[in-house]
Amino acid sequence: MIRRFFCIALIGAILFSSGLLSADEKTEKYINTLTELGYPAPEENQLVHIPPTMEDLEEADVHPELKRVIRRGYDLFTNTQQLRGENVFNNMDCSSCHTGAGRMPFSAPIWPAAVTLPDFRGKNGHVNSLEERIAGCFTYSMNGKPPEYGSDKMVALTAYHSWLATGVEMYPDKPIYGRGFPAPDRPEELSYSRGEQGYNEKCAVCHSEDGSGLQVGNQTVFPAPWGDGSNNWGAGIVRLFTAAGFIKNNMPLGQPNSLSDQQAWDIAYYISSQERPQDPRYTGDVEETREKYGPTFHKHSRYGQIREVDGKRLGDHENTGEKDFLKPDTVRSRTFE
Secondary structure (H helix, E strand, O other): OHHHHHHHHHHHHHHHOOOOOOHHHHHHHHHHHHHHOOOOOOOOOOEOOOOOOHHHHHHOOOOHHHHHHHHHHHHHHHOHHHHEOOOEOOOOOHHHHOOHHHOOOOOOOOHHHHHHOOEEEOOOOEEEOHHHHHHHHHHHHOOOOOOOOOOHHHHHHHHHHHHHOOOOOOOOOOOEOOOOOOOOOOOOOOOHHHHHHHHHHHOHHHHOOOOOOEEEOOEEEEOOOOOOOOOOOOOHHHOHHHHHHHHHHHOOOOOOOOOOHHHHHHHHHHHOOOOOOOOOOOOOOHHHHHHHHOOOOHHHOOOOOEOOOOOOEOOOOOOOOOOOOOOOOOOOOOOOO
16 A cells, blocks of 8 residues: 555656656656556557646746636636535535546546547537536536636636646547546446445545545535535436446545456446436436436436335436536537537
């Protein structure tokens, strides 16, 4: 465990300080540290990018006002709870899922969004901009109401995303190393009881047995994996493969890749079998909603399914958590006509 925490600290040192290393030396050290933690080495054709740091920003030859806006984006990203009750209605920060302030590979680093969007997104069936992608996170992962498109908050967040992508070409022609939450192969069988045991042994110490997480004042220390303080049924991480990928690559904190593939999937299955606020796309009927969004999303979640331990149909309710609305007006279709 000491070695793992040392390696995590070393990644932090590489990510958060430019140091005296050459670019090639920095990349080599970065990759070596990741492989020591059990992550795969990049394949020959993959794009490896080490995002610039906030320290790098201070030395960058960009306008002081742009620096100020990027800092504001970083502040909003790492302390999104400052928007609680306005744009955020649970105890999540952006960095709850995108760890390391959105820089960490295999934890859905955010810089790829800045160079791969606009692009088609199957979840909503149309081409999405970077702002719209961020709005989706507020809508689903924050169970909230996104800042207005073009607002100071949204510009700051997009500026921070773009800063982290400094030096990467738009629409890169190589696969991106460490993108998303890559999941291990799914085992033949998943177990609720094994997942519950694994959660209580490995996760509850931080996230609580009841899944409520831990907050101190208005700061999220450990986010809630389910319940009213968590993401809603439309959030990407309710999909089993996304949850399993996040858990395998990032949890327990400071011990990535320490769980077996079976443990990661079982814990994901257990967490994804707990209740949370309603999907903002809810039609008023859980079966109808699952049928409508099953092909593009819920075929990978437990939404609308029967929980084996008590016969409860998951998502069969009108609870919207801490907010007093179901769907913000930013969730809409586009035709480009």
